[in-house]
Amino acid sequence: MTSGYKKAFWVNSKAIAQNPEKHIKEIVEIGADEIFLLSIDNEGALYPAKLSVVAKEARQRSLIEGAIREAKRNGLKVHAWIVALNKPNEELITKKREWFVVSKEGKSCVDEPPYINSYKWLCPSNEEVRSYLLGTIQELMETYDVDGIHLDYIRLPDLFLPEGLRERYSLEKSKDVYMEKYDFCYCKKCREGFMKEFGFDPIEIKFGTRKWYEWHAWRAGKITEIVKAVNVTVKSYDSSIETSAAVFATPGYAYRIVFQQWATWPLDSFEPMIYHEYYDKNINWIGEAVMEGISSGKNIVAGIFLGFLRNREDILNAVGIALEKGSNGVCFFVYPMPHPELKEAIKEALSKF
Numbered sequence: 001m002t003s004g005y006k007k008a009f010w011v012n013s014k015a016i017a018q019n020p021e022k023h024i025k026e027i028v029e030i031g032a033d034e035i036f037l038l039s040i041d042n043e044g045a046l047y048p049a050k051l052s053v054v055a056k057e058a059r060q061r062s063l064i065e066g067a068i069r070e071a072k073r074n075g076l077k078v079h080a081w082i083v084a085l086n087k088p089n090e091e092l093i094t095k096k097r098e099w100f101v102v103s104k105e106g107k108s109c110v111d112e113p114p115y116i117n118s119y120k121w122l123c124p125s126n127e128e129v130r131s132y133l134l135g136t137i138q139e140l141m142e143t144y145d146v147d148g149i150h151l152d153y154i155r156l157p158d159l160f161l162p163e164g165l166r167e168r169y170s171l172e173k174s175k176d177v178y179m180e181k182y183d184f185c186y187c188k189k190c191r192e193g194f195m196k197e198f199g200f201d202p203i204e205i206k207f208g209t210r211k212w213y214e215w216h217a218w219r220a221g222k223i224t225e226i227v228k229a230v231n232v233t234v235k236s237y238d239s240s241i242e243t244s245a246a247v248f249a250t251p252g253y254a255y256r257i258v259f260q261q262w263a264t265w266p267l268d269s270f271e272p273m274i275y276h277e278y279y280d281k282n283i284n285w286i287g288e289a290v291m292e293g294i295s296s297g298k299n300i301v302a303g304i305f306l307g308f309l310r311n312r313e314d315i316l317n318a319v320g321i322a323l324e325k326g327s328n329g330v331c332f333f334v335y336p337m338p339h340p341e342l343k344e345a346i347k348e349a350l351s352k353f
């Protein structure tokens, strides 16, 4: 019997593929009853897919099959966790360069990725990208018996970074600094698409002007369209399969920095990544973020970053405050756990609801 709340982990399938029995047993023992199993990462599918690029280590054998089998045998719900638009895969870069986002400076992320080398993103306005993602998800559902489809990296690159991350990239900490090299996407599809609706080229729009906000909203709208299309694909295949997404911590941050207007997305649940230290906040902020999410009327399951919880008290506080503010459970990032010595504390926290 489950309590009705989600008690879940995001699970790195590559780390448990050698011995799924042992790891799934441990997850069950800790008290979780659902897993978000990494099934398609930024390199590609973690199984020999036909419609999607495949990660190198998964060309010969599936890295998720064993985990799914063991999870099912132990009564866990399995959501396929899918890295949607961040795709630094060499084959795609070579064959489909035009699918990748272009900055306001006119440079493809393939040549000049923002922030880190793996920040190579597919453009959400491109219909081919959309069909590619939908085909990939369809194939996954036909291949594996999953209970949910979970979208991650379903956004554009960060227009700004949250406060706690700025110093790492030599950015000024105390304010948002706009830079054209971090502003995406100005590919042909985006420029023509916007021009068709608004009558002018978005490349001419200055940051912060009124037109800017229309352009910002237009881009968010393209991501929403993809999410809606995924939801239709999943539900028409099997209406009992749950849809969800790992979104930025609050609707406000998500919209402003990564163009996710997630409060309008038609998914069954949302696992906002309330990774407090990235936002330079303390554990109490997890509760505030949960409240903001819930005010959108959505079903919120707080995503909690275990690496930022350093003792038993931190874990009990983080989970306690999320639940107290109305979260429909918790999802921990990540399994295998960064502080395995805190396993008992996690178990204790999950046993309280």
Ligand SMILES: [Zn+2]
Pocket (backbone or CB within 6 Å): 101, 102, 123, 124, 125, 126, 185, 186, 187, 188, 189, 190, 191
């Ligand atoms: Zn584009």
